[in-house]
Amino acid sequence: MLRKVNKRACYSFMMPNVLGNLLNGSKAKFLYIQSLRSYFHCLDDMASYTAFFLALVTGILSLCAPTASGGEAIDLEALSSFKISITSDPLDALANWRNLTHHCNWPGVACDSRRSVVSLILPEKQLEGVISPFIANISYLTYLDLSSNSFRGSIPFCLGKLGRLQSLSLASNVLDGSIPETIGNCISLTTASLSNNKLSGHIPSALGGCKKLRGLDLSSNVLEGMIPVNISQLLNLEQLLNLSNNRLEGVIPAEIGRLSLLSSLDLSSNMLSGRIPSELGNLTKLRYLNISRNHLEGPVPQIGVLASFNWSNFEGNDELCGVSDSSPCSKVARSHQHRRHTAMVASVVSVCVFLALLFCFVFYCICLRDRHRTTLIEYNPYPDPNYKKSYLQERTDSFNAENIIGSSSGSIVYKGGNIAVNVYKTDCSRQTDFFYRYIGSLLKIRHRNLLNVVGFCREESFYALVTEYEPNGHLDTLMHAARMEDRRMTFDLSKRIDVLISTAGALIHLHEYCQSRIVHGHLKPTNIYLDEHFRFRVGGFGTLELLQDHLQQERKASSAMEGTISYLAPELADMERVTPKADVFSLGVILMEMLTGRKAPASLETESGERISLRQWIEKGINGGSLATLADPALGQNISERESERKKIADLFKISLLCTEEIVESRPTMSQVLAWLDNIKHDRVDSNTGI
Template sequence: MAYNQMSGTLPPDIGSTLPNLHFLDMASNRFVGQIPLSVANATLLRQIDLSRNNFSGRIPANLGNLPYLMQLSLGRNRLEARDALDWEFVSSLANCSLLKELRLAMNNLSGALPASIANLSTQLNTITLGRNQISGSFPSGIKNFVNLVTLAMNENLFTGSIPDFLGELADLGSLILYGNKFSGNIPASLGNLTALNELILFDNYLEGSIPVSLGKCQGLNTLDLAGNHLSGSIPMEVFSIESLSNYLDLSSNHLNGTLPMEVGRLRNTPFLSVSNNRLSGELPTSLGDCQVLQYLNLSNNFFQGSVPKSLSNLKGLEKLDLSSNDLSGSFPDFLAGLPFLKLLNLSFNDLDGEVPVDKIFSNSSEFSVVGNHKLCGGISSLHLPSCSTQTSKKNRSLILKVTLPIVVLILLFALFMTCRYARKHKKNSPPAELTSDAPTKLSYLELMKATDDFSSENLIGVGSYGSVYRGVLGDGKTLVAIKVLNLVQRGAFKAFVAECEALRSIRHRNLVKILTTCSSVDLRGNEFRAIVFEFMPNGSLESWLHPDTDKKLYSKRLGLLQRLDIAIDVAAALNYLHDHCETPIIHCDLKPSNVLLDGNMTARVGDFGLARFLSNGTNRYLSSSSVIKGSIGYMAPEYGMGGQVSTHADVYSYGVLLLELFTGRRPTDDMFKDGLTLQNHVEEAFSKGAQVTGIADPSLFSDDKEGEDTSDLMVGMQASERITRCLESVLVVGLRCAKDSPRERITIKDAANRIETIKSLLRTAEMNKSPFNTPCLI
């Protein structure tokens, strides 16, 4: 009776009326209510599978009356355990001496596991407890289960250390403990587990070094230690595990040293990430031996030297991120020869030379080179200087000897005149020019002409401090967006200055580009302030998620991959603002209406009217006094309690935006009242075992294929399951960003890495092997 659409409750006398029942399998239906106590009267039962329903209440404490029970699967329900009485079923199950599988993941089980778990059958080979709220230390009774193959305790509240005795469970194949609060060292005894194929420990508080002994686990296909506090160098023995056929993720730790040449032994690994660490030295040429790599992320480290040409051997590579390192040397134009490369990030290095214009380098939405100040050429949207022919050293020397004294005199005179002018006009001068390639400032009359006298036909948006108009400059070709400040509104001028200051010296492919400003008077003699931006032809994300049906512009729906790309773009913008600006910037008002989409549907974050600078590069907080703190629904809860403005607040807003992007629901919808929030809505749906199709935006599952971008995923029997798991994974990332407590939120770097990984694995690996989609093994 499994995998149907049956609903209602189970008959209270089901066990009494069917005393000879051997198998009770009603998984993946819509049953509600409590599990009848009479089930224990069917004493011949071997298997009970009631997973993926909506059963609630306690788990019956009389299941120990089933002497032949071998499997108990109750995952993905709403079953509860809050106190010792609720956990009595564990003591009862000690009588089931043949029990081999206990699956309780994704329920509402809380509190500490009872000590009586140690009395369960020693024949147990599977225990899954993931996605509950179970707390306490690692249950010592687990050491009794010498036949254990799968142990999943992920996404609970377990604390303390991971015990050494796990290394004695010789048959253990899957150890999944991610998303808890485990601390201390990774036990070296895990190296004794020669049958281990999955070790997933990410998002804990583990510290110390990576055990060299893990190199003895030659059956591992998945190793994920990301998001901990691990330090020291990466043991070369880890790279000797040639069985790593799923992925290796060591990102977001404190690892140092070099990336050893032995990395080339990962010949069967499609996914490798060591990003967000403190690794240094040159990139090993042996990376070119990892010929099945599809995703390689080495970003946010201290790697030096040139990009090795051996990377051109990675013919299957789809994503390569080398950003935020100290790489130098000639621009790696040979990467254009990688036939499947879809995303290339070389930003914030010290590369020099000419950027090509063909293949991947012909589309600015697929690559980034921002922050490399010695580059030239490339497509026009990069705004790089042209590459001119080099003058001979001899001629250059002669020119310098003749012109240098003259130039110095001219510069000194210009400096003197500039200082005089600046002192004279300092008080009345508008904010400084915002970009080095900005056009001449425009007058009120020019903007009036560009917008046809600020006509309503050209009005494209109204915000807190003004209106935005579509305009065409005097050349008749340049399309711009003109933000006109309503200076009568309190705080508008301050917002104008803040936005100019925030955008004056920053540049990123995912930030809206400001072209120039206008500080003048209108025809009535009133003060006039405006900011001129690059025009975004596809409007705001808000308009795509919640379209006005009268506007044809938004008649196409956003597909799954488009939404993932937008999520990655916004995270990249915040990561740049928080960690890569000379003075970190907090946006303070991230929401869909402030995310704009260019002609290639690349997301650009805009509206910096509330942006704030951190006082210095090491302080991640700013006093909240006199600070305007954002929009209702997207504003971090600590602001309502007088908390400090911090980068954590932007992460919270990003989490809410992420949930809105994939559920299609605003956090301010009418349904969210009386304490119910968008986050609560998603969390409760998961805890009740709801299908993700009931949570996600219905337009993602529409039969109308216009705008759909997942056609390349619709191949194979597992396509639907992969997409479902992808959506679950993204929503979990959103929840982790939008935690009420700032300290519990992941960083924007982590969020970006996870979304990129989800998208990558959606196309390549089986999603049920990825921890970023939080497998529960129900």
């Protein structure tokens, strides 16, 4: 009979011995065989045999493989084990994972200048299988994204070895089992998304060790138990804390009120009970709150930020009161007393009621059997509007033209105090399903560089989206300041790179980390705002498909629309295939505009009278070796005095041309663009691209 011991101990003993001793020579082979023999005695179920088989195959391949440096060899072995654990790859996402090319060039894999693997990004590839535990041996792994696939089994507990891991996304798979306690060892983790799986058990208290976490999404699983109190140790949590659609019970910890940076809190659709702690009113940065569909009771504290939310944020808690549109607290108290008085009567008639219901059920089943068609029960699948037209009219002085802060052929944007009201000219009634689906997605999006959507209004043919309003203007004003000295002092090269990094990070969040992947499609400088801390935030997203009828009209419009059209990718003309690469094109045009100091019209007129695009003008200048004549005069000092700054500007021009390739497949991804920009900012060189 096989000896049964702790499987975690077996893994921890086996992995460093198997993968850590893959050196040259007979001694290594001897150590490898000894490790496998020791591990074999730990096997007690089929899952263990599977892991043993993977280790055996990986070890044999590694001992027979060509010699490589220690770190590279370990990374290669870990990636090979990962591939072996994949049982189905219908899109051939890993077809090019062969020893013919260096593993740093494999699709989904990225390395740093030391050729150490730093990211493994394979979302939406329809991969099936288990997540190989050997992935934890990629010691420099920083980004791991396996979301929207069909990975099964449990999350490997050994992921806790990844002390450099910053972003973890395993959302939208079929993972089960519990969240391993070792996740608390990932001390560099900033975002973690494990939503839309079948994870069970308790939320590990060890998560409190991830002090750098800024976003945590565990929604849509079957987690149970209480919310751990030490979640309040995550003081850097600012993007979101989403624990919705689970089976959590107990009270809402008052300690959550210590998360002073938190902007989004969603605890809806659980079994939480007790009162809402007044400490939640201390969350001054909170822009989105949803604790609906629980078993909470008592008055909603009208303290601090809690007083700014309406009943839609609390509905589905029958015992709550004290918010507009909810039951008055006195009525709830009388209801409690009435229920106590009627409890005895209810117990007496319960048997009669049960028999009556049983009779009705039998009668209904008989009728249902004889019916060939059934009538659908109507229900409302849409989110409820949280703004009324009369309120928006009051805030915008009846949509006074003096309050217009932006417009397009599809909508007009009005200022209304601390909110901006985007009123659609499009007849959204023809796209009601899409409108509500998109609104539901937009209300959940939270990122430090995205302008938050706070609500919407729909009354008959009136459709409006409500966002935050930033009073410090937008990027277009900053880029084209009238005085050159102002641009040189307040918008130097470093600040321009920071704008691009912030914008790319926000777009990656829309493309890769939202439950409904979103393409901005309308990116331009007037949609990049400055908040009260002079941080850049992207707005105007989420309306691409609502505006599709107008995009074709805009491309045929007069020169008055020329400034907007210049930023739109060419494939948006027919709307047949819209991908995140459309936003890459727009960012490339903005980068050209930043570097040249010229606004981005559809075409420029040369000295010979020829009309060419801004891209063609830059290509001519670069081929002619006249970088100084291309660059914004405010950057002239950067070019003439510092060779390192000249190199940065040349690389940025190169990125702008790559981003604005007419063929969609020739453009880089937004993640690649962000990596290049980060390399330029920190004076690093990517060995694979040269940028």
